[in-house]
Amino acid sequence: EAGVTQFPSHSVIEKGQTVTLRCDPISGHDNLYWYRRVMGKEIKFLLHFVKESKQDESGMPNNRFLAERTGGTYSTLKVQPAELEDSGVYFCASSLDRLGAFFGQGTRLTVV
């Protein structure tokens, strides 16, 4: 069974540009989460989808971040325009029963 897959694995963009991260969850997992780890800090929650609906987006930093989940399958996280402080590792996770989420390998975003 395929795990959670994230694309790209690494992205370097200039400040002010737009970047879109993609996550393909484990098939059949209705719950999809986005997390972020900035350097030296703990992994922090961004938002939670149940199928295509946003259940909790309390961790989204500001309106430069937009997350979507098309048809309850894959999800995208767009940052527009990117700022230096957006640099970090973005993780996607999915789960069946909201316990014990399975994480992807992460997308390392560097804004220069």
Next chain:
Amino acid sequence: QKEVEQDPGPLSVPEGAIVSLNCTYSNSAFQYFMWYRQYSRKGPELLMYTYSSGNKEDGRFTAQVDKSSKYISLFIRDSQPSDSATYLCAMSAVSNTGKLIFGQGTTLQVKP
């Protein structure tokens, strides 16, 4: 004050040693407690999760939760070089979202 405190280490032990990893937390609403293992440049991998207080054992790993002290532990018996990784504790207050609050992670090195 962070909701979850975890000593980042690094922690270095000889092969075969018993390892004790710990987290403290401040939010008494946390009910679900997880331990994740993360290898370098990989996503977090779920090791174990427990509900409320008590112990749970899985092979060489034992998780303990003491809600009265707001303290959780992960013990690794007969540690192996392959156990070298970052260990993250994570907690969830309610099961209907699955939003995880992470500790900073403890880096463990097991020397042959």
